[in-house]
Amino acid sequence: MAAEHPVATPAGDQTRIHNIGYRAYDGPRLGRSYATRSLYSQSLRGAYGLGRSVKSKVLPMLLFVVMCVPALIMVAVAVATKANDLPVDYTRYAIIMQSVICLYVASQAPQSVSRDLRFKTVPLYFSRPIETADYVRAKYAALASAMFILTAAPLLVLYVGALLAKLDFTDQTKGFAQGLVSVALLSLLFAGIGLVIAAVTPRRGFGIAAVIAVFTISYGAVTTLQAIADTQGSTSAIPWMGLFSPVTLIDGVQSAFLGATPSLPGGHGPSDGQGVVYVLVVLGLIAASYGLMMRRYKKVGL
Amino acid sequence: MYDPTVARLTYRALLGRRRALILGALPLLLIAISVIVRALVGADDQTASDLLGGLALATMVPIIGVIAGTGAIGPEIDDGSVVYLLSKPIKRPTIIFTKLIVAVAVTMVFSALPTLVAGLILNGNGQQIAVAYTVAALVSSIAYAALFLLLGTVSRHAVVFGLVYALVWEALFGSLVSGARTLSVQQWSLAVAHKVAGGDLVTSDVGIVTATVLLVVVTVLATWYAGQKLRTLTLAGEE
Numbered sequence: 001m002a003a004e005h006p007v008a009t010p011a012g013d014q015t016r017i018h019n020i021g022y023r024a025y026d027g028p029r030l031g032r033s034y035a036t037r038s039l040y041s042q043s044l045r046g047a048y049g050l051g052r053s054v055k056s057k058v059l060p061m062l063l064f065v066v067m068c069v070p071a072l073i074m075v076a077v078a079v080a081t082k083a084n085d086l087p088v089d090y091t092r093y094a095i096i097m098q099s100v101i102c103l104y105v106a107s108q109a110p111q112s113v114s115r116d117l118r119f120k121t122v123p124l125y126f127s128r129p130i131e132t133a134d135y136v137r138a139k140y141a142a143l144a145s146a147m148f149i150l151t152a153a154p155l156l157v158l159y160v161g162a163l164l165a166k167l168d169f170t171d172q173t174k175g176f177a178q179g180l181v182s183v184a185l186l187s188l189l190f191a192g193i194g195l196v197i198a199a200v201t202p203r204r205g206f207g208i209a210a211v212i213a214v215f216t217i218s219y220g221a222v223t224t225l226q227a228i229a230d231t232q233g234s235t236s237a238i239p240w241m242g243l244f245s246p247v248t249l250i251d252g253v254q255s256a257f258l259g260a261t262p263s264l265p266g267g268h269g270p271s272d273g274q275g276v277v278y279v280l281v282v283l284g285l286i287a288a289s290y291g292l293m294m295r296r297y298k299k300v301g302l
Numbered sequence: 303m304y305d306p307t308v309a310r311l312t313y314r315a316l317l318g319r320r321r322a323l324i325l326g327a328l329p330l331l332l333i334a335i336s337v338i339v340r341a342l343v344g345a346d347d348q349t350a351s352d353l354l355g356g357l358a359l360a361t362m363v364p365i366i367g368v369i370a371g372t373g374a375i376g377p378e379i380d381d382g383s384v385v386y387l388l389s390k391p392i393k394r395p396t397i398i399f400t401k402l403i404v405a406v407a408v409t410m411v412f413s414a415l416p417t418l419v420a421g422l423i424l425n426g427n428g429q430q431i432a433v434a435y436t437v438a439a440l441v442s443s444i445a446y447a448a449l450f451l452l453l454g455t456v457s458r459h460a461v462v463f464g465l466v467y468a469l470v471w472e473a474l475f476g477s478l479v480s481g482a483r484t485l486s487v488q489q490w491s492l493a494v495a496h497k498v499a500g501g502d503l504v505t506s507d508v509g510i511v512t513a514t515v516l517l518v519v520v521t522v523l524a525t526w527y528a529g530q531k532l533r534t535l536t537l538a539g540e541e
Contacts, residue, residue, distance in 0.1 A: 059462060099469055107462050205376050205461040209369045210324060212465050217328060220361045221335050228339055228349055 032129040036138050039130065043142030047108045048149075056111075063104045064150055067097055071154035075161025086162055086172075090179025091260035093158065094151050094186055098247050101190065102215040104150055105143070109194030110207030112143055118202035122297070136293045143195060147187035155179045178258040186250045189282055190215075192289030193246060199296045218245035239270040243281055252278040305392055305400045312374050312404040325369060325408070328362055329416030336420040347431060350424035351503040354417060354435040360488060363413040363439050364446060364468030370408040371450025372460040374401040379535070380458065388535070395529035398451065402525055405447035414439035434499030442491035445517050448524040449487070455531040483507045490517045 042051070048064070049057030074087050094101060116122050125135055159176040163169065197214060198207040222245040226238050242248035255262035256275025270278055317325070336353065343349050375398075378384040387397065417439045421432020449467075453460040475482040476489075483489045484507065492506035493513035506513065 055458075059459065099474060103462070103465065103469070106465070107459075203377055203380075205372055205380070206321070206369070208461045208465070209365065209372075212469070213328060213365050213369075216361055216469060217331065217357075217365070220357050221331065224353055224357050225335065225339065227352070228343060231349075232343055234342070 032131070032134060035128050035130045036134040039125070039135065039138040040142050043112055043139055044145055047112060047143060047146035059107055060104065063100055063107075064153070066100050067150055068154045068157055070097070071157040071161075075158060075165070078161060078167075079165045082165070085167065086158055088158075089260060090155050090158060090175045091182050091254045091258055092263075093154055093179065094183050095247065095251055095263055097154075098219070099216075101147070101151060101186070102212060105147060105190045105194040106208045106211035106215070108146065109143060109191070109198040109211055110201075110204045112139055113195060113199045114202055114204045114207045117199070118204070132294060132297045136290065136297055140191060140195060140290060140293065143191040144187045147191050148184060151183035151187060152180060155183065175259075178254070178260070182250060182254040182258050182260070185253060185282060188286050189246055189250065192286050192293075196289045196292045196296075199293060215246060219247045221245070222248050239274045242270070243278065246285075249278060249282055249285075253282055303396055303399050304403060305396055308387070308392065308397055308400040309404050311387075312401050313408075315377065316370060316373050316404065316408050321373075325366065325412050328366060329412055332358055332362060332416050332420050333423065336423040340423055345425040345428060347425055347429050347503060350421060350428070350431050351435075353424060354421055354431065355492075355504075358413070358417045358420060359435060359438055359442070359491070360473060362416075363409070363442050364472065364488075365465075366413045367405075367409050367443060367446030368450050368461060368464040368468060370405045370412070371447045372454040372464055374405040374447075374451055374454065376454040376458075376460050379455065384535070388532070394532040395526075398455075398525060398529040398532055402448055402451055402528075405451055406444050409443040409447050410440055414443060429503060430499040431503060434495040434504045437498045438488075438491040438495035438504075441494045441517060442487050445487045445490070445521050448521040448528075452524040452528040452531070455528045455535070480507065484512075487517075487520070489513070 045051050048060045071093065077083070078086055088096065116125070122135075126132070130138075155176060159172060162172045193214065194211045197211050201207045201210065222241050226241050226248075229235070229237050229241065239252065242252045251260070251263050252270045253275065254260040255269040256272060256278060262269035335357070339349060339353060375384070378387065388394070414436050418432055418436040421427060421435055425431060427433060446468075450460065450464045453464050457463055471482060472486045472488050476486055489506050489508045490513035492504060493508045493510050494517070496504050496506050497510045508516075
């Protein structure tokens with residue numbers, strides 16, 4: 001086509017660019033924070049399979065139900081037998097259900113980030129007004145919120161049930177508040193670790209296995225060593241070992257400051273000084289996972 | 303029944319780049335823990351048995367089995383590149399069998415070998431504990447690899463289902479409901495280990511005959527059915 005119309009037209013020709021009616025967009029620009037919020041809400045919905053296919057709703061919903069059913073049973077038992085207290089502490093519940101929580105974070109963290117990496121949609125996000133920090137913050141906040149919903153819902157069931165069973169109001173409220181603080185910390189910590197691992201690999205299956213391996217192997221290793229230390233009588237070393245696995249970290253923090261009974265062998269909870277170390281390590285890990293995510297996404301897809 | 307090219311491609315998919323490092327991290331951790339325990343406790347048969355049974359056989363072997371078993375076929379089906387393999391004049395059961403061999407080999411190298419090393423470090427094979435658990439790890443490697451390879455051909459969420467079986471069924475239900483233990487690869491392999499090593503430290507809830515029969519049946523059936531699944535494989539889009 002271009003050959004038929006010579007480019008060099010004689011000067012003074014009536015050359016002009018036709019106006020074919022394209023119009024500039026002059027509506028409101030919703031901007032960076034709106035895009036971040038959208039990414040957050042989409043990721044949060046995605047973590048429960050909402051807005052995705054039926055098949056991908058099955059697993060998160062199933063895990064959510066599995067989390068809540070034992071709480072319902074406990075409440076039913078407490079109401080029926082007119083017990084003076086719930087069979088399980090609020091802070092204890094998440095530790096008992098840890099394998100469900102680990103499975104949830106392992107299945108949903110890669111869902112949230114690995115697919116963006118694999119289908120190379122991350123550069124598309126960054127062609128919008130959002131920046132690296134916005135993407136990381138939105139994904140982190142979304143997964144942490146999803147985990148908080150997962151872990152706080154059974155506590156709410158327990159609390160409402162406890163009030164219905166006319167248990168002591170101040171006592172239950174205090175326990176519930178402590179439980180909420182503990183699961184909030186747990187959500188932030190688990191979501192951070194899960195996302196950092198998942199963000200490394202674009203393969204979803206491999207991400208799931210890697211996340212679950214980190215959680216279960218570290219927990220298995222730490223509890224085995226603690227049990228051995230307990231039988232050997234070197235009890236002073238037991239709390240320090242708890243620093244090396246996410247589940248025992250949360251357990252240590254809540255038994256030091258949130259009135260939980262430690263699940264360490266022999267009931268050797270951390271002292272106040274060790275509790276401070278536990279809190280520092282938890283906060284440090286949360287900050288480190290945020291920092292690692294930021295580093296990972298600095299030059300992703302470029 | 304064995305195709306070297308398919309085997310080479312599968313090895314590369316399983317151990318390529320950083321994946322071998324991550325697979326290698328687990329055995330290294332086990333060996334590191336054994337060294338620490340040996341230094342702390344000294345050679346103690348009960349401790350060695352607890353550590354190998356609780357950490358190596360109950361956690362490490364299934365997880366490596368899931369990674370190797372589903373990783374041998376899952377990603378290929380996931381990204382659709384399996385059609386290039388299926389369009390070659392190779393029988394589908396041959397593909398499955400080759401991938402099974404590779405998955406078994408990888409699982410054995412990354413789980414049974416470190417178990418043996420850890421056992422030797424822990425108590426120098428006292429009361430045959432190291433050998434017993436190594437046999438258990440070898441046997442369960444075969445069954446896990448076959449089982450999880452089948453899962454890889456059946457479901458897109460093979461890793462999750464595999465982990466649910468390994469962690470929730472075997473660990474959680476196995477400790478609560480004793481009936482669940484009869485249907486657990488871990489217990490079957492322990493029965494074989496008990497037969498090999500003798501002694502009272504390595505025990506199983508399942509008899510040796512039942513265990514062997516179930517192990518063979520599960521492995522053969524899973525491999526056969528995976529071959530059948532691959533013959534009628536339909537490729538679905540991403541979600």
